[in-house]
């Protein structure tokens with residue numbers, strides 16, 4: 001029998017009461033040929049678009065869900081390497097990029113959505129909700145992760161924050177924990193009442209075939225546009241990227257709420273040389289760009305105390321992450337009207 005690896009024993013589920021689009025989704029999942037069934041991600045995007053085969057697609061993908069549903073596991077599997085950085089201060093950027101996957105003609109840029117990620121129950125409070133919703137509003141697709149067969153109040157809270165005009169894929173994760181697969185169809189029926197999900201993806205983040213299938217499904221929602229990052233970003237360029245992210249994290253953490261989020265960090269120099277006593281030595285020069293003189297004074301602090309501390313903490317963390325001796329030189333510059341996007345592009349060395 002042509003068994004599906006995701007739904008091995010649910011081919012005869014009654015789908016009669018499912019809405020046609022959900023039934024189609026389910027049909028796709030149940031009827032999918034095992035193992036070899038998936039077209040390459042690039043082809044999927046091109047086919048669904050009907051045209052533009054071979055043209056680049058690139059977009060922002062947010063992974064959201066209550067704690068412990070498997071978001072980090074999913075992100076790491078989708079990106080293919082562990083690069084997620086955590087920050088204690090939420091909303092240091094509108095989009096904290098947690099990973100990039102470039103495959104075929106598609107570039108998936110995964111972004112963190114501050115507030116959704118926290119372990120603390122009180123995080124979904126009112127003041128945070130606004131920022132959370134804002135951060136999700138301009139992504140191209142949202143992966144809303146729940147545990148297959150479950151839907152709690154905490155899941156409902158996260159779902160209620162999602163904007164209506166962004167496609168949301170329901171990721172029913174940990175399918176391997178569901179022993180009676182036949183119960184999934186009625187559960188999906190229930191789920192379709194809760195939100196107009198664009199797709200239903202029962203899967204396991206620990207199953208590489210499911211991850212590949214999810215990439216193919218997600219690819220359909222990436223707009224046709226040039227890639228924002230090099231194909232090798234987060235491999236050989238990743239450390240430069242990490243350096244700017246870590247300086248930025250320390251900057252915002254040590255200035256509290258005083259500094260506007262438009263302040264940014266640009267890496268001016270990133271040089272690696274073989275060390276004499278250690279195997280690697282990295283010299284980094286970075287500029288913290290702020291909008292006003294007052295902000296500059298704030299970053300520098302009394303007798304330079306604050307910038308020293310930012311530099312020291314960033315250096316220590318970078319040394320641990322890179323397993324190298326790091327020399328970090330920090331500068332502060334005032335530039336008003338500094339646009340966030342321009343800064344981001346420059347900080348990655350793409351001008």
Ligand SMILES: Nc1nc2c(ncn2[C@@H]2O[C@H](COP(=O)(O)OP(=O)(O)OP(=O)(O)O)[C@@H](O)[C@H]2O)c(=O)[nH]1
Nearest residue numbers: 066067068069070071072073117173174204205206
């Ligand atoms: N059985 C099973 N366990 C999974 C799967 N995906 C994740 N897990 C486990 O679920 C637990 C939580 O996973 P995380 O990836 O840390 O979840 P998270 O949503 O990032 O959690 P927070 O950081 O608390 O928000 C871990 O023990 C994972 O190993 C899956 O597909 N199947």
